[in-house]
Amino acid sequence: MTTFRSMGCTVELPEGADDRRVRALFDERDRRFSRFHPDSELSSLNRMPLGASFVSEELSRMLAHALRAARATGGLVTPAVGAAVVAAGYDDDFDRLPEDGPPVLPVRVPSLHALSLRGPLLVRAEPIELDLNCVVKGATVDDALALLGGGFVAAGGDVATSAPLVVGLPGGDAVTLHGGGLATSSVTKRRWRRGGEEQHHLIDPETGAPARVPWLDVTVAAGSCLAADVAAKAALLLGAAGPSWLDRRGLPGRFVDEQGDVHVNENWRQLVLLPLAA
Amino acid sequence: MEPSSRIAKARRRVRAARYAIGALAVAGFAVFGAAARDAHPATHHSVQAAQDNQAAQDDQSSDSFSFGTPSVGDSGSAVPQIQSSGS
Numbered sequence: 001m002t003t004f005r006s007m008g009c010t011v012e013l014p015e016g017a018d019d020r021r022v023r024a025l026f027d028e029r030d031r032r033f034s035r036f037h038p039d040s041e042l043s044s045l046n047r048m049p050l051g052a053s054f055v056s057e058e059l060s061r062m063l064a065h066a067l068r069a070a071r072a073t074g075g076l077v078t079p080a081v082g083a084a085v086v087a088a089g090y091d092d093d094f095d096r097l098p099e100d101g102p103p104v105l106p107v108r109v110p111s112l113h114a115l116s117l118r119g120p121l122l123v124r125a126e127p128i129e130l131d132l133n134c135v136v137k138g139a140t141v142d143d144a145l146a147l148l149g150g151g152f153v154a155a156g157g158d159v160a161t162s163a164p165l166v167v168g169l170p171g172g173d174a175v176t177l178h179g180g181g182l183a184t185s186s187v188t189k190r191r192w193r194r195g196g197e198e199q200h201h202l203i204d205p206e207t208g209a210p211a212r213v214p215w216l217d218v219t220v221a222a223g224s225c226l227a228a229d230v231a232a233k234a235a236l237l238l239g240a241a242g243p244s245w246l247d248r249r250g251l252p253g254r255f256v257d258e259q260g261d262v263h264v265n266e267n268w269r270q271l272v273l274l275p276l277a278a
Numbered sequence: 279m280e281p282s283s284r285i286a287k288a289r290r291r292v293r294a295a296r297y298a299i300g301a302l303a304v305a306g307f308a309v310f311g312a313a314a315r316d317a318h319p320a321t322h323h324s325v326q327a328a329q330d331n332q333a334a335q336d337d338q339s340s341d342s343f344s345f346g347t348p349s350v351g352d353s354g355s356a357v358p359q360i361q362s363s364g365s
Contacts, residue, residue, distance in 0.1 A: 001360075012360055072343035137365065156365040168358030176356070178349040186364025217364050223346010231345055249345050267348075275352050 009156030049127040073234040082129030103195025106208035138229035160225035170217040181225030185232035217256040
């Protein structure tokens with residue numbers, strides 16, 4: 001297997017794959033969309049979080065993904081959480097975060113009503129710091145697979161494949177992903193402390209603070225890695241309502257709770273478990 | 279008289295250039311203003327999400343974002359080729 005590091009995670013490609021263009025794609029996206037690079041386009045945009053701004057075609061495209069994802073999840077997976085993520089203490093590359101700090105003071109997450117995109121023109125009617133973490137990695141995995149022309153691409157738990165691929169899951173199970181994408185959203189990986197309390201990077205837009213949910217890991221399969229990642233984040237944030245939310249969208253979901261017990265929704269049962277029992 | 283004529287012509291060209299620059303600036307400002315007005319949330323409703331109402335989590339009108347069709351199944355007893363350990 002060919003691997004390299006980018007976007008704070010390990011990117012995996014099939015053995016022998018020409019990784020140069022894929023690596024360049026990941027690195028370029030990381031430079032452009034990172035909140036932690038002061039000279040990234042996103043950081044520049046966040047330094048002036050109000051009013052009209054012209055953005056690059058790449059940023060416009062990623063923002064369009066993020067806004068569509070926000071609409072599709074009723075505002076749960078939203079790019080408007082930038083200030084809330086920083087207030088929760090995630091204000092630097094994860095590896096450089098201090099172990100603890102002052103208590104978190106939740107920040108109101110702005111409504112998407114205040115955010116509008118028309119081609120390269122972004123208008124924010126109130127101060128909105130953007131965080132594109134909700135879509136950048138998933139979209140980049142999909143785009144990287146297209147660049148490779150086939151095979152698979154995996155980055156930090158997010159997978160896209162064009163051929164059957166056996167994927168290990170949190171807790172020890174495995175599934176075969178025949179195509180499309182699979183992603184696991186987790187509150188166990190990037191954790192830090194503020195005010196002595198554990199924090200993580202998934203913000204509940206209702207509270208403006210890291211979500212308090214019954215799930216540690218949520219895995220979803222969908223038509224693309226981007227779709228799977230967005231759905232996994234939404235299902236995790238929805239807590240107990242997550243499994244049925246996925247069912248209504250025809251998506252299989254697997255949930256690991258705080259005791260380590262595994263729960264699946266009806267679609268997962270139909271697609272993965274019942275064929276096994278037959 | 280020829281030198282003064284050249285000066286007069288130059289002045290006319292400068293005046294014309296100033297008018298052109300002014301007109302371009304006004305037109306540019308108007309275009310930017312119109313674009314900003316069009317994109318402003320108060321006049322543009324397509325991005326207005328249902329964030330204010332969590333009940334909209336069940337809104338099926340999210341036709342612009344496709345979750346696609348999942349293609350996943352049992353792995354048998356095959357050894358995982360990669361791990362989806364979460365992010």
